[in-house]
Amino acid sequence: MEVLFLGTGASLGVPVLGCTCDVCRSEAAEDQRLRTSVLVRSAGEHILIDAGPDFRAQCLTHGITRIDSFLFTHPHFDHIGGLDETRAVYYAMDRRPLHFYAEEFTFEGIRKHFDYLFPASGKPQYHGAPEYRFITLEAGKPFDTKANRVTPLRAWHGDMPVTGYRIGKLVYLTDVKKVPEPARAAIDKDTVLVVSALHRKPHPLHFNLDEALEFIDQTRPARAYLTHISHWMGKWAEVKEEIRRRRLPVPVMPAYDGLRIHI
Numbered sequence: 001m002e003v004l005f006l007g008t009g010a011s012l013g014v015p016v017l018g019c020t021c022d023v024c025r026s027e028a029a030e031d032q033r034l035r036t037s038v039l040v041r042s043a044g045e046h047i048l049i050d051a052g053p054d055f056r057a058q059c060l061t062h063g064i065t066r067i068d069s070f071l072f073t074h075p076h077f078d079h080i081g082g083l084d085e086t087r088a089v090y091y092a093m094d095r096r097p098l099h100f101y102a103e104e105f106t107f108e109g110i111r112k113h114f115d116y117l118f119p120a121s122g123k124p125q126y127h128g129a130p131e132y133r134f135i136t137l138e139a140g141k142p143f144d145t146k147a148n149r150v151t152p153l154r155a156w157h158g159d160m161p162v163t164g165y166r167i168g169k170l171v172y173l174t175d176v177k178k179v180p181e182p183a184r185a186a187i188d189k190d191t192v193l194v195v196s197a198l199h200r201k202p203h204p205l206h207f208n209l210d211e212a213l214e215f216i217d218q219t220r221p222a223r224a225y226l227t228h229i230s231h232w233m234g235k236w237a238e239v240k241e242e243i244r245r246r247r248l249p250v251p252v253m254p255a256y257d258g259l260r261i262h263i
């Protein structure tokens, strides 16, 4: 399995429009962060988790022309804002129906934001709207995509539920503030964990750096990568070095756009 980080930035991305802080002016490739999303390639299947406002740019950068399954974590715009661009994926895939997997609360948000593509009833009022299949998930109940078994995991983004995913040895948790059992139990010593860490101060909806590292320390995966990072976190190279100096029991690295990991 290969995991390609298409975006590792928080909702505004890095650089933040109009910001002149050190991180936003950094020329290092690792400090350019699009909105959070990954492409998982496993058993010949291409699985995308979230399609934010940078989805089109991410597909162009990495030559992505095929997505077999779209998984969504929650309906905040930085995770679904690229859905209009799925029209192009549909055309590139010979107009085969696109498969969307999410819990009902996420589909509700998707329908609200994109009612011209996904009307609650009847046909889309939009010429050339692709054909979509909405497959509704239930947290804790594994399901099969084209070629993979996936388990949706219940975590919390403040008061809002958020869906994490386990695919083989990968556990992906973004926009989390609380990860109760049984989602926690999905992580074991063979797991490669991707977890969000927004910045350094406490935040009502997100793990900050300390909370994410504490979670990793408690759950003890084989290794872990941080994502959904804001400019307040600092420059990638400095954050990486700071985490190394903390001598955590498992290897942890802040992810960056374009990072590929093999599991």
Ligand SMILES: [Zn+2]
Residues within 6 Å of the ligand: 010, 011, 036, 076, 078, 079, 175, 228
């Ligand atoms: Zn987000």
Ligand SMILES: [Zn+2]
Residues within 6 Å of the ligand: 074, 076, 157, 175
């Ligand atoms: Zn969010």
